[in-house]
Amino acid sequence: MNNKQIILKNRPQGTPDAHTWKLEVQSVPELQEGEILIEHHYLSLDPAMRGWMNDTKSYIPPVEINGVMRAGSVGKVIQNNNNPNFQVGDCVSSWGGVQQYCVSDGEGCFKVDEKAASMPTFLSVLGMPGMTAYFGILEVAKIKEGDIVLVSGAAGAVGSIVGQIAKIKGCTVIGIAGGKDKCDYIINELGFDDAIDYKTENIYTALKKKCPQGVDVYFDNVGGVILDAALSKLRMHATVVICGAISQYNNKTKINGPSNYLSLLVTRSTMKGMVVMDYTKDFGKAAREMSVWLKEGKLKSREDIYEGIENFQETYHRLFSGNKNGKLILKVVE
Numbered sequence: 051m052n053n054k055q056i057i058l059k060n061r062p063q064g065t066p067d068a069h070t071w072k073l074e075v076q077s078v079p080e081l082q083e084g085e086i087l088i089e090h091h092y093l094s095l096d097p098a099m100r101g102w103m104n105d106t107k108s109y110i111p112p113v114e115i116n117g118v119m120r121a122g123s124v125g126k127v128i129q130n131n132n133n134p135n136f137q138v139g140d141c142v143s144s145w146g147g148v149q150q151y152c153v154s155d156g157e158g159c160f161k162v163d164e165k166a167a168s169m170p171t172f173l174s175v176l177g178m179p180g181m182t183a184y185f186g187i188l189e190v191a192k193i194k195e196g197d198i199v200l201v202s203g204a205a206g207a208v209g210s211i212v213g214q215i216a217k218i219k220g221c222t223v224i225g226i227a228g229g230k231d232k233c234d235y236i237i238n239e240l241g242f243d244d245a246i247d248y249k250t251e252n253i254y255t256a257l258k259k260k261c262p263q264g265v266d267v268y269f270d271n272v273g274g275v276i277l278d279a280a281l282s283k284l285r286m287h288a289t290v291v292i293c294g295a296i297s298q299y300n301n302k303t304k305i306n307g308p309s310n311y312l313s314l315l316v317t318r319s320t321m322k323g324m325v326v327m328d329y330t331k332d333f334g335k336a337a338r339e340m341s342v343w344l345k346e347g348k349l350k351s352r353e354d355i356y357e358g359i360e361n362f363q364e365t366y367h368r369l370f371s372g373n374k375n376g377k378l379i380l381k382v383v384e
Contacts, residue, residue, distance in 0.1 A: 051078040054359045054382075056119045056148035061103055061112075065370070070103070071119060071363060078151050086136050087129035088144065088152045088159070092355070094122035094173040095378040096207070097294055097369050109325045118147035119362075122178055124162065124169045125152075125383070136161070143172050148362055150382050166341055174377035175211055175344065175351040176337050182293060182326040183211035184336040188219075190324045191267045191289050195220035200261060200280055203271030205232035207377035208293060210240055212269050214349050217241050221267075224260055226253070226276060228372050235375075240350060253279040269293060281310035288319040352376030 052075050062070045081087060102120050105112045113120050123146035127136050135156050136142070144159040146152035162172045174180060186208075187193055199216040203209040204225025213223045213236060225236045226246045233245035246256040257279055264285035270277050273295025281290070314321055329336075343349035354374045356365045359382045368374040 051151070052076070053078045053149055053151040055150075056359065056362050058103060058113045058115055058117055058119050061105055061115070066100070066103070066363070066366070068363070073360060073362075079153060081129055081131035081153060083131055084133050085131050085153055085155055086127050086133050086159070088123075088125045088142060088146060088154060089128045089383060090123045090125040090146055090150055090152060091381065091383040092124050092170050092173055093146075093148055093359075093380045093382055094177060095366055095369060095380055096122070096178065099366065099369075109327065118149050120145065121148045122173055123147070123152065124172045124177075141169065143177065148359065148380075148382075150359060150384070167344065170353040170355060170377075170379050171344075171351055173379055174207060174353050175340060175349060178326060179207035179377055180211050180340055180351075181329065181333055181336055182208050182324075183215060184340060185326060185329040185332070186291050186293055186324050187212045187215050187267075187269060189329065190322050191269065191291050193219055193221055193267055197221045197266040198261060198263060198285070199223045199267045199269065200226070200257075200265040200283070201269045201271075202226040202276050202280070203294070204236050204242065204245065205375075206271060209269070209271050210236065210352070210376070211349070213242050214240055214343075216267075217243075218343060218348050224265075226272070232375075248276060254282065257283045264288070267291070270295070278308050278310045281308055281313040284313050284317045284319045286317050286319075288317055290314075290319065290321040292321060292323045353379050355379045355381055357381045 055074050057072050057074050059072045060069050102113050124143045127140045133156050141162050141164050142159045143162050199221045201209045201213045205227040213225050216223045223242045224244045225242045227233050228249045233247045236242040237245050244260045261283050264283045266285050266288050268280040268290045270292050271294045354376045365380050
């Protein structure tokens with residue numbers, strides 16, 4: 051049995067290019083005692099992938115050169131060599147990487163219920179983006195009813211869920227997104243109170259108009275100019291959650307820090323970074339609560355699915371071009 055894999059060949063400077071990865075075909079090895087073979091159906095493509103390729107200090111070791119590119123995955127167990135925790139046919143999520151098959155001892159693999167939700171949902175609202183949103187807005191930001199919440203990357207995989215959870219909890223939510231279609235989507239379909247189109251509106255003017263009282267919580271997925279603008283609108287004792295900085299990930303030069311940081315001092319506000327892996331032990335609790343919200347129609351999920359492991363690089367670039375609608379997923383089962 052052959053296994054198509056995306057291998058990291060070079061650490062990119064700026065935007066990854068044709069020399070960054072290579073598609074290779076390897077034979078699937080024989081299973082050792084206690085191992086399972088997972089056939090991947092879907093892979094999660096996330097902005098964090100860009101950081102995982104850098105050989106710098108981070109919350110997780112970088113992907114090794116000549117190693118399989120890291121990615122979240124969902125698929126089915128198709129072989130089992132005496133692993134007591136899994137059965138052939140089990141649907142599992144894991145960090146299986148950008149490949150069609152993965153041999154595992156079961157560590158880091160979690161059974162998921164296809165009857166509860168479709169496989170791609172376990173890479174979106176019930177996967178890492180959903181967990182990031184849930185713990186970021188509830189545990190880090192600690193929102194309360196009546197808060198004014200501003201979210202950047204609001205039509206993206208994480209931001210769209212952050213905004214919906216904030217609405218469920220009784221907050222006023224303003225989303226920042228790129229383009230009329232995305233702004234209409236977060237208002238009309240996801241229930242945001244208002245939206246700012248950073249592509250056509252002056253961000254400072256728009257914030258003054260749409261957040262006249264300022265914001266209690268700013269959930270940042272973008273960084274850069276938008277972070278600076280948001281810092282100018284903090285209310286007293288506000289909280290800024292730093293989840294990501296997608297505008298900065300492909301920089302070839304040093305990332306510029308926020309110039310408006312003294313707003314934190316004036317408003318006695320707090321800026322906190324978050325990494326979703328810190329909350330792994332509570333993922334089950336979050337998944338159960340969000341599953342209820344999904345069934346009740348309070349929480350909506352949209353996945354943008356492309357096909358073919360050969361199309362990984364082209365699909366990956368959609369993360370940064372904005373040419374996607376919802377959680378970006380690659381279907382790799384043939």
